[in-house]
Amino acid sequence: MLLNGKxxxxxxxxxxxxxxxxxxxxxxxxxxxxxxxxxxxxAEVDSDVIPLTAADPDFPVAPPIIEAITAHISDGVLCYGPxxxxxxxxxxxxxxxxVGGIPAHPDQVLATDGAASALWASCRxxxxxxxxxxxxxxxxxxxxxxxxxxxxxVVRCPLEPISGAIPEGSLxxxxxxxxxxxxxxxxxNPTGRVLRRxxxxxxxxxxxxxxxxxxxxxxxxxxxxxxxxxxxxxxxxEDVARRTITVSGFSKTYGLAGLRIGFIHCGSRTLxxxxxxxxxxxxxxxxxxVVSQVAAVAAMRDGxxxxxxxxxxxxxxxxxGASRLDALxxxxxxxxxxxYLLFPEIRSTGMSATELAGQLETKARVAVVPGEExxxxxxxxxxxxxxxxxxEEILDEALTRIERWSEAR
Amino acid sequence: MLLNGKxxxxxxxxxxxxxxxxxxxxxxxxxxxxxxxxxxxxAEVDSDVIPLTAADPDFPVAPPIIEAITAHISDGVLCYGPxxxxxxxxxxxxxxxxVGGIPAHPDQVLATDGAASALWASCRxxxxxxxxxxxxxxxxxxxxxxxxxxxxxVVRCPLEPISGAIPEGSLxxxxxxxxxxxxxxxxxNPTGRVLRRxxxxxxxxxxxxxxxxxxxxxxxxxxxxxxxxxxxxxxxxEDVARRTITVSGFSKTYGLAGLRIGFIHCGSRTLxxxxxxxxxxxxxxxxxxVVSQVAAVAAMRDGxxxxxxxxxxxxxxxxxGASRLDALxxxxxxxxxxxYLLFPEIRSTGMSATELAGQLETKARVAVVPGEExxxxxxxxxxxxxxxxxxEEILDEALTRIERWSEAR
Numbered sequence: 001m002l003l004n005g006k007x008x009x010x011x012x013x014x015x016x017x018x019x020x021x022x023x024x025x026x027x028x029x030x031x032x033x034x035x036x037x038x039x040x041x042x043a044e045v046d047s048d049v050i051p052l053t054a055a056d057p058d059f060p061v062a063p064p065i066i067e068a069i070t071a072h073i074s075d076g077v078l079c080y081g082p083x084x085x086x087x088x089x090x091x092x093x094x095x096x097x098x099v100g101g102i103p104a105h106p107d108q109v110l111a112t113d114g115a116a117s118a119l120w121a122s123c124r125x126x127x128x129x130x131x132x133x134x135x136x137x138x139x140x141x142x143x144x145x146x147x148x149x150x151x152x153x154v155v156r157c158p159l160e161p162i163s164g165a166i167p168e169g170s171l172x173x174x175x176x177x178x179x180x181x182x183x184x185x186x187x188x189n190p191t192g193r194v195l196r197r198x199x200x201x202x203x204x205x206x207x208x209x210x211x212x213x214x215x216x217x218x219x220x221x222x223x224x225x226x227x228x229x230x231x232x233x234x235x236x237x238e239d240v241a242r243r244t245i246t247v248s249g250f251s252k253t254y255g256l257a258g259l260r261i262g263f264i265h266c267g268s269r270t271l272x273x274x275x276x277x278x279x280x281x282x283x284x285x286x287x288x289x290v291v292s293q294v295a296a297v298a299a300m301r302d303g304x305x306x307x308x309x310x311x312x313x314x315x316x317x318x319x320x321g322a323s324r325l326d327a328l329x330x331x332x333x334x335x336x337x338x339x340y341l342l343f344p345e346i347r348s349t350g351m352s353a354t355e356l357a358g359q360l361e362t363k364a365r366v367a368v369v370p371g372e373e374x375x376x377x378x379x380x381x382x383x384x385x386x387x388x389x390x391x392e393e394i395l396d397e398a399l400t401r402i403e404r405w406s407e408a409r
Numbered sequence: 410m411l412l413n414g415k416x417x418x419x420x421x422x423x424x425x426x427x428x429x430x431x432x433x434x435x436x437x438x439x440x441x442x443x444x445x446x447x448x449x450x451x452a453e454v455d456s457d458v459i460p461l462t463a464a465d466p467d468f469p470v471a472p473p474i475i476e477a478i479t480a481h482i483s484d485g486v487l488c489y490g491p492x493x494x495x496x497x498x499x500x501x502x503x504x505x506x507x508v509g510g511i512p513a514h515p516d517q518v519l520a521t522d523g524a525a526s527a528l529w530a531s532c533r534x535x536x537x538x539x540x541x542x543x544x545x546x547x548x549x550x551x552x553x554x555x556x557x558x559x560x561x562x563v564v565r566c567p568l569e570p571i572s573g574a575i576p577e578g579s580l581x582x583x584x585x586x587x588x589x590x591x592x593x594x595x596x597x598n599p600t601g602r603v604l605r606r607x608x609x610x611x612x613x614x615x616x617x618x619x620x621x622x623x624x625x626x627x628x629x630x631x632x633x634x635x636x637x638x639x640x641x642x643x644x645x646x647e648d649v650a651r652r653t654i655t656v657s658g659f660s661k662t663y664g665l666a667g668l669r670i671g672f673i674h675c676g677s678r679t680l681x682x683x684x685x686x687x688x689x690x691x692x693x694x695x696x697x698x699v700v701s702q703v704a705a706v707a708a709m710r711d712g713x714x715x716x717x718x719x720x721x722x723x724x725x726x727x728x729x730g731a732s733r734l735d736a737l738x739x740x741x742x743x744x745x746x747x748x749y750l751l752f753p754e755i756r757s758t759g760m761s762a763t764e765l766a767g768q769l770e771t772k773a774r775v776a777v778v779p780g781e782e783x784x785x786x787x788x789x790x791x792x793x794x795x796x797x798x799x800x801e802e803i804l805d806e807a808l809t810r811i812e813r814w815s816e817a818r
Contacts, residue, residue: 040488060485076469078667080448120694256700258487285529290667
């Protein structure tokens with residue numbers, strides 16, 4: 001049995017008096033995660049495997065979220081919510097976007113059942129057969145996937161190796177008569193890069209010059225770990241803002257994946273009307289649970305302390321994770337600037353990502369996401385992706401297993 | 410000021426010790442409904458208007474639902490749920506369908522964010538441009554709408570006046586080479602008819618003969634008020650079951666509209682795979698909040714007493730509502746067999762439905778849904794629709810206002 005007894009036993013719940021901090025090893029409730037954490041995580045792997053797969057924290061959510069849901073449901077009134085989402089939800093989202101410099105408006109916010117759903121609804125509203133949409137390589141599969149489901153053809157701009165920077169020059173060559181949109185992911189999944197102002201300005205200038213829409217997936221916008229500041233592309237001036245759709249959600253920053261809550265903000269009323277109409281929300285075929293919206297409001301209003309501690313914890317773990325992986329034979333692992341994803345390049349091991357991930361699962365009993373084309377595009381080849389939104393103890397155990405495997409082969 | 414003071418004050422919350430019953434007038438919490446009940450209801454009408462519009466109960470939900478949500482969130486673990494929905498959700502849905510005679514299987518159930526979303530996902534999976542889909546006239550706009558959004562052409566079969574029965578003979582004439590599906594609503598919104606076994610058998614025989622899919626919207630299946638038993642078309646034999654998609658949700662029977670929770674059950678594994686793939690659930694662009702699923706499980710497991718009392722209450726109110734409307738000059742109002750919808754024919758008033766609904770809102774201060782083509786099809790002309798899922802006191806006040814208006818004109 002590879003797992004320590006203490007992992008198997010699980011820690012006390014968040015309600016325990018002895019809880020020493022939101023992100024201590026003791027608060028990770030493994031028995032409950034084994035029941036509840038799906039999407040390639042604890043509930044879907046063998047009981048002795050540590051999953052560093054889907055980007056979903058192992059920690060209980062911020063207490064104000066639990067309190068807000070409890071208070072909301074206590075009266076039992078769970079009627080139809082407003083079409084675009086609760087006013088307080090849209091106001092808080094708008095305020096948080098304004099902090100990031102986006103000229104936002106609550107009436108241009110639409111509550112969605114998750115960030116993935118927000119991306120899908122945006123693409124459905126804005127793209128059609130015959131359109132081309134440009135995104136990057138590698139990038140999370142959801143960006144090209146949502147374009148394709150909407151009928152558009154995806155054109156990929158390769159990012160620079162290791163740094164994940166958007167290369168100068170090559171993007172404009174991909175823009176043609178049918179190009180309708182550029183889709184960004186910032187901070188970038190899987191490279192962990194926080195896009196620089198200059199990169200964003202170049203993308204924005206091309207969008208303005210060629211009259212393109214920008215869809216910016218900022219679901220990782222709350223997880224900034226290094227010195228590079230998060231800049232929303234929608235904050236780069238009026239001409240950019242009015243053609244920008246910003247999508248995000250509350251899974252990564254607040255651990256609310258199970259509640260399926262995200263949003264779309266459109267940079268103009270015209271775009272907002274188009275997205276709303278195409279979404280299905282006015283006809284109740286699309287929308288977000290009011291309870292999930294209430295949870296997100298609590299996160300935005302009262303989740304600051306929890307989030308600050310989460311970021312402190314993640315900053316410590318990214319150093320530990322990146323340095324120990326970087327030290328492995330054949331691995332090269334930069335520290336992510338944002339996200340809680342490590343994305344080591346592993347070509348010098350002589351193995352493909354699929355092969356290496358397979359060995360890690362079967363021999364080291366650690367599950368990771370292989371850099372396969374279906375997940376991130378061809379540009380992810382020779383990489384694996386590991387989420388470190390777990391306790392120091394679990395990450396240490398996973399890294400130790402990987403180190404032992406590396407030494408033994 | 411037309412509304413009584415007690416309406417404005419609102420009753421005690423569900424937690425009050427003095428609550429005398431789940432459906433007494435005192436438990437209707439008007440101040441909270443005015444904050445929370447959207448979709449043309451309390452939060453969206455003038456403060457002195459009584460909304461009998463969207464079919465959404467004015468009552469707090471069953472206490473076990475509140476308890477189940479509270480228990481689930483207390484540990485704070487809100488990770489990604491399973492792709493098709495929680496096992497316990499799918500098992501309870503499957504068991505409840507089996508009680509109705511459908512040969513159901515948990516693996517053929519998909520949790521969705523509401524019944525409307527279930528209908529939309531089913532149509533998206535099964536229909537495409539060039540296909541024809543047959544539904545009825547009148548019928549809730551969602552059935553034809555979801556077909557149209559999927560690209561199909563809608564062909565409508567007129568129902569018999571007043572009874573709302575599916576006429577013999579006329580349905581088969583509408584079936585052509587491009588016909589792909591028949592969409593039913595049972596119990597029927599807006600007529601309140603519970604479809605008879607013979608009607609369902611005729612539809613089923615045609616579907617088998619012409620190899621058509623059946624999509625059965627049974628969101629009202631839990632609200633049976635008369636002696637006609639609810640029969641799911643999927644229960645009418647293996648040949649029918651395997652071509653039937655049953656969609657439903659927890660808004661009508663359990664008052665969970667705000668939680669957006671419903672399901673799709675497919676009569677074969679092949680259909681289930683197609684619907685799952687097209688839904689987007691495997692890629693997280695579609696799904697249902699785990700908390701909403703937990704609420705639905707509690708409703709199915711422990712909501713029986715609440716639901717029985719709700720049905721008793723509705724049986725009393727349908728008599729009161731139908732008889733008082735039927736007595737009005739120019740109105741003809743049968744008692745609904747299912748649903749909590751009254752659907753009086755009002756042609757003899759000499760007014761159109763739109764005009765009459767307008768007068769009721771401005772003069773009687775009661776909001777109803779006019780039988781306009783956009784809501785129900787041309788077959789709803791000359792009717793209005795009123796929901797009576799409220800307290801006896803509020804319904805009485807609304808009817809009194811309508812009676813006064815009728816006498817005065």
